[in-house]
Amino acid sequence: MNELIPLMVIVPLMAALLISAFSKFNKATKIFAFVVALCLPIIPIASHYGLHYFGGYAPIMDNVTNVMYHPAITYSFTFLQQIFIAMLGLLTFLVVFIYLTKYKKVSGPYLFLLFLGTAAVTAMLLTDDIFHMFVFFEILALAQVGIVAASSIDYSYEMALKYMILGSIGSPMMLLGIGFLLALTGSVNVTDIAAAVHNGLVDATSPVFLLSLGLIFFGWLYASGLPPFHTIKSGIYSKAEPHGAALLQSFTVVSMISIVLIMFRIYSTLPIFEVLVVFFSILAMILGVSLALTQTDFRRMIGFLAVGELGFIGLGIGLGTQYAVTAGLFQALNEIIITALLFIGFGAIVNATDEVDTRKLGGLLAYHPKVSIMLLIAGLAMAGVPPLSGFQSKLMLVQASLNCGFPEISILAIMVSIATFVVFVKTYYTMFLKPKPRELELEKKEVPRTMIFAMGILLIIVILLGIFPDIVTAGISNFVGGIL
Amino acid sequence: MKLYDQIFNVVKQFKKLFSPGPVTNADVSGSITAEIFLIVSLVLAALLLRHISILLAGFVTLILAVVLISNIPLIPKFRIEQEDSLEKMLFYAVVTLAIIVTFIYWGGNFV
Numbered sequence: 001m002n003e004l005i006p007l008m009v010i011v012p013l014m015a016a017l018l019i020s021a022f023s024k025f026n027k028a029t030k031i032f033a034f035v036v037a038l039c040l041p042i043i044p045i046a047s048h049y050g051l052h053y054f055g056g057y058a059p060i061m062d063n064v065t066n067v068m069y070h071p072a073i074t075y076s077f078t079f080l081q082q083i084f085i086a087m088l089g090l091l092t093f094l095v096v097f098i099y100l101t102k103y104k105k106v107s108g109p110y111l112f113l114l115f116l117g118t119a120a121v122t123a124m125l126l127t128d129d130i131f132h133m134f135v136f137f138e139i140l141a142l143a144q145v146g147i148v149a150a151s152s153i154d155y156s157y158e159m160a161l162k163y164m165i166l167g168s169i170g171s172p173m174m175l176l177g178i179g180f181l182l183a184l185t186g187s188v189n190v191t192d193i194a195a196a197v198h199n200g201l202v203d204a205t206s207p208v209f210l211l212s213l214g215l216i217f218f219g220w221l222y223a224s225g226l227p228p229f230h231t232i233k234s235g236i237y238s239k240a241e242p243h244g245a246a247l248l249q250s251f252t253v254v255s256m257i258s259i260v261l262i263m264f265r266i267y268s269t270l271p272i273f274e275v276l277v278v279f280f281s282i283l284a285m286i287l288g289v290s291l292a293l294t295q296t297d298f299r300r301m302i303g304f305l306a307v308g309e310l311g312f313i314g315l316g317i318g319l320g321t322q323y324a325v326t327a328g329l330f331q332a333l334n335e336i337i338i339t340a341l342l343f344i345g346f347g348a349i350v351n352a353t354d355e356v357d358t359r360k361l362g363g364l365l366a367y368h369p370k371v372s373i374m375l376l377i378a379g380l381a382m383a384g385v386p387p388l389s390g391f392q393s394k395l396m397l398v399q400a401s402l403n404c405g406f407p408e409i410s411i412l413a414i415m416v417s418i419a420t421f422v423v424f425v426k427t428y429y430t431m432f433l434k435p436k437p438r439e440l441e442l443e444k445k446e447v448p449r450t451m452i453f454a455m456g457i458l459l460i461i462v463i464l465l466g467i468f469p470d471i472v473t474a475g476i477s478n479f480v481g482g483i484l
Numbered sequence: 485m486k487l488y489d490q491i492f493n494v495v496k497q498f499k500k501l502f503s504p505g506p507v508t509n510a511d512v513s514g515s516i517t518a519e520i521f522l523i524v525s526l527v528l529a530a531l532l533l534r535h536i537s538i539l540l541a542g543f544v545t546l547i548l549a550v551v552l553i554s555n556i557p558l559i560p561k562f563r564i565e566q567e568d569s570l571e572k573m574l575f576y577a578v579v580t581l582a583i584i585v586t587f588i589y590w591g592g593n594f595v
Contacts (some may be wrong), residue, residue, distance in 0.1 A: 162570050214584045221580065228576035230568050276587055286525045291566055294559055296511065359508055362497035374572055408531045415528070419521045426510045 004047035005077045007124045009084055013040060030100050033111050037096040039342045040089030041117065044082045051076055070189040074128040079475035080329065081125050084254055087333060091250050091340055094454040098243045101450045110150045114247060117143035121251045126260040130178050131188040133262060137223060140255060141167045141380065148236045149245045156239040163236050166229060167222060174219025180212035194265045204269050209418030213267050217276060218346020220263065224256030225307050226314065227283045234303030242347020246340035249306050249396035256310060257332050260317050265483055274320045282412065289419040297356045298346055298427055301462045305382065305420060306339045312413065316397050321403045322484055326477040328398035333390045333472060334465065338382045341458040345375040348447040353440065358427055363436025371447055372432045374455045379424035384417040389465035520560050523552045
């Protein structure tokens with residue numbers, strides 16, 4: 001059944017190309033997109049764990065040095081990849097479903113970008129080849145730019161262009177870093193590079209190796225939207241269609257963990273790597289939440305909160321222990337679901353009111369009770385209120401930092417959670433509880449049922465993961481034990 | 485009374501932060517929370533320097549606290565620096581590269 005592993009990338013990639021080519025057949029495109037989107041979460045669940053060697057080139061054992069080499073591009077599929085790809089597939093399905101029901105005439109290029117982004121981020125998560133990862137990182141960046149530019153929101157083109165310009169700095173730096181690694185080790189396979197570093201074949205203190213860390217790290221900051229790229233990341237979320245933003249943030253989170261896990265395997269011998277990750281994660285948490293507190297555009301507010309939450313993921317990985325990395329990856333999974341729920345929920349409000357300024361909204365609880373209750377639970381989950389999923393991962397992170405001897409980080413994590421709670425309570429009050437402004441017209445506008453359906457599905461997962469976190473943490477912990 | 489006047493002045497300056505448009509109680513409360521959160525979290529983060537040197541941590545924490553409190557309101561200045569201007573984003577990208585180089589070149593000795 002390992003033939004299903006490459007299909008996780010090939011299916012959305014082929015679907016993207018076919019939809020783009022035959023988009024003039026509207027009904028057929030809609031049916032095809034729906035069927036493919038439905039397959040996306042099923043393939044990883046049906047697939048067995050294992051490795052896939054492209055071209056069938058199995059690893060070669062050097063009998064003289066007793067070292068294993070990987071000549072082929074290798075896809076590695078374990079529990080971690082399964083859970084993240086399945087969740088990404090589910091989210092792609094929900095987003096495509098919302099999009100297909102929202103418009104009578106669908107746009108082939110837009111669906112192309114959604115499927116292309118999903119294929120790229122899936123490949124990044126599966127691959128054990130750093131150059132292959134970079135190629136899909138570039139494809140993902142282009143898909144993200146396209147999704148933002150394709151939205152009908154004011155200044156979306158400008159924001160997409162800025163993201164692309166900043167990408168033209170981040171991406172070449174990462175490529176240069178990969179080039180240095182290739183020069184040092186003669187391989188682009190991550191397992192081979194990590195083996196060379198850990199067996200002492202590469203001097204970990206050599207300037208070239210350190211420079212490669214700096215360059216790849218900078219590229220990672222761009223991919224994950226950590227400072228200094230937090231402003232542009234929150235900007236592109238706010239300028240994309242709400243369902244597009246829900247998918248964009250999941251792309252960011254998955255590309256963030258894909259790259260950082262590769263870096264972790266190569267550079268974990270260098271303590272400065274963990275210091276750098278923790279430093280930028282703390283900065284993201286502080287900046288993200290501080291800026292979210294001062295926003296009046298609620299889409300931008302969630303954008304900054306999403307960036308702040310990324311800091312929690314980085315924190316877990318930066319602390320470096322098995323428990324901390326597990327907590328960080330569990331937080332990543334939770335963030336994908338909770339932030340998507342918030343983007344779709346607030347998108348439903350935009351759909352019903354045509355307004356994004358919290359000062360011009362009010363009294364929405366009476367008009368949209370289902371959306372408001374689901375948004376309330378999602379906000380509480382993001383703030384880390386028990387028994388929801390966000391609480392479990394944040395509690396694990398606080399415990400992990402205490403175990404590592406960093407009580408300051410624990411206090412900071414709790415403070416950020418409280419500040420997130422304040423952001424949400426403030427926004428919830430102004431939008432749903434305070435009296436409705438007279439000039440706000442609400443009577444004839446309804447929230448699409450597909451959005452409520454999508455929110456319901458995501459909410460069930462949030463509650464389930466909150467009550468039974470072991471469903472995923474046990475498997476993630478085993479994966480982390482394997483790479484440490 | 486000087487500190488009280490300074491804090492009161494902070495609230496008045498938040499008006500500019502939300503212009504154009506009305507300034508609501510919730511917005512001002514949010515901004516004051518952000519102000520306090522920013523100061524406390526940065527001071528708390530500075531305490532992490534104790535893993536390098538306790539003396540350095542104490543010194544930096546005190547200096548940082550004094551500088552931050554004497555410069556309130558920080559949030560309006562902070563937001564101007566974090567706006568969507570490409571020039572500022574590029575500037576901070578270059579600053580970040582400098583920080584990474586500093587960490588890697590000198591930081592390795594302390595960890």
